[in-house]
Amino acid sequence: MSDQAGLSDQYRMASPWPLFVALGIPIAELGILFGVFVVAVGGLLLFCGSVTGMLREADYVETVWRPLLVFAVFLFAIGSVLAFTEVSLVARGYAIITTGAVLAAAGIGGELFVPKREPV
Template sequence: MDETPGLSDQYRMASPWPLFVALGIPISEIGILFDLFPVAVGGLLLFSGSVAGMAHESGYAKTPWRALAVLSVILSVLGGVIAFTDVSLVTRGYAIIAAGVILLVGGVVGELFVDEREPSY
């Protein structure tokens, strides 16, 4: 019995990542703009994880874990610049740094413990 009835290999499968990228951007912007720490961190995690998944799915990244690590460094640097240059934006910068640290931990744990076998369909 076929798991995907009515579909064949000639049709392209739709990717779920653009929807999550489109949701992650406004959620993180709302959290950063209105100084809502958990919303900002959650939105940045959603956005960055989706970008890493999209890069892996399209073949630009060998694994999504290294893409997460690169995005975590970018977020941490950006958060540090925001937190340490303007006194009124300190908590917003800390939210961006927190998202970067969480992404770095996720990238390291994924790289070390996730087995990269191809799925069998």
């Protein structure tokens, strides 16, 4: 009798993405909370990229480029609200908008320049 019933060697046992999601959230929150631009952008990039990787690994999406664009639009909206409505949150809003711009550039660049996979 096996102590791992039903598991096959062809499937991976664990995914690396949850660790990076769990790291990206507090890093982004600390950067946004304390107004540290680079930390906020890095944490948001880590979080959004990890969630996108998780979606791709679970086969919910065909490529990672379109979910990155969805995250970019979402971050543009949140960053714009913070930057243009409340005076004390302008730097934090710009950090979120910058992250959205980086994700949009990655999504558009990936969609345009990365060749599509052939179905197996």
